[in-house]
Amino acid sequence: MFSHKDVWVFDLDNTLYPADADxxxxxxxxxxxxxxxxxxxxxxxxxxxxxxxxxxxxxxxxxxxxxxxxxxxxxxxxxHDVDRSGLKPNHTLAASIAALPGRKLILTNGSRDHALRTAEALGIHDMFEDVFDIVAADFVPKPEAATYERFFDRHGVDPKRAVMFEDLARNLVVPHERGMTTALVVPKPGQADHREAFEMVTEAAPPHIDFVISDLEAFLDEVARTLRGGPDGA
CATH class of the missing domain: 1.10.150.450 (DNA polymerase; domain 1)
Incomplete structure (x- = not known):
């Protein structure tokens, strides 16, 4: 599934930092x-x-x-004028993202400044080519189809060669329709879940979600090993 993927797209909030972060x-x-x-x-x-x-x-x-x-x-x-000192550099995540072949982008309903400052606090800001924020989306947020089309056009992304990581299932409907591989990032067992009740997937994952993952770093490591054809992916 990942052999022809070379664009890795990440949501920011509650995706690139732990679900129980403050x-x-x-x-x-x-x-x-x-x-x-x-x-x-x-x-x-x-x-x-x-x-x-x-x-x-x-x-x-x-x-x-x-x-x-x-x-x-x-x-x-x-x-977004908040204290980010509760976020600590995640060197494991940085290494996992760096190991992925191809381009890495952030697609967020927040602001570019918020994304950059948050990524810097996590120690992953150098991993990403660019941030597509709510301003770039002309203030039309995910899950609207127009937002993804603007993103694809601006960054020259072929959705069939891209993977999308998101914490909200509704934001993965359009990516899946456009041919992206979709991964829903959920809290680890016992972690706090700050999503609204209507945003949570309480039963089996709907068909527009290809993977449900609670450990982003481990999942990315497995994907990278598979693409390298290593012991776990041979």
Missing amino acids: LWPKIDARITLFMAHLFGLDGMSSRALQKYYYERYGTTLRGLMEQHRVSAEEFLAFA
Whole structure:
């Protein structure tokens, strides 16, 4: 399955860092605070509206832009202004990504600045050719088909030669339809899971997901060994 793959595409949040990291809850809380300041709502009401926009529009930002013409730059700067000291360099992951043949790209609904700072904290920023962020997507988030088409066009990616790693199953539907190999990254047993309830796969993986993995480093190592034709892949 991987012998003809030479483009490796990674989501950022809850994919390239562990599911139980504290980064996403911090960002989530910042978004709630932004909503509270914007509308003068209490925390509970702000969070309910935040999650409504998130589920309906794919990101809270898109809902705010469409319904209230909120400045995307202001929102992204506020939401991603968080302490990343809880993230530690992951040298194992860096080596695993480096061992993959071909190009490596990040495709995120967050901002480029957030992706670069997070990747730097993880010690993997040098592994990637580029970041395709929500601004490059013209603020149309995954899982919209237009976002993937912009990504393919901008970076000259043939989806049939690419693999997509994501923590949200709905964001893998279009990649699979376009011919990408898809891998859903889920928490390890016992790890916290910060996904929303509607985002979780509770039964057998749907047909648009080729692999479900809880250990990204081990999976990438196995793929790299297979492609090298080593003892585990001969």
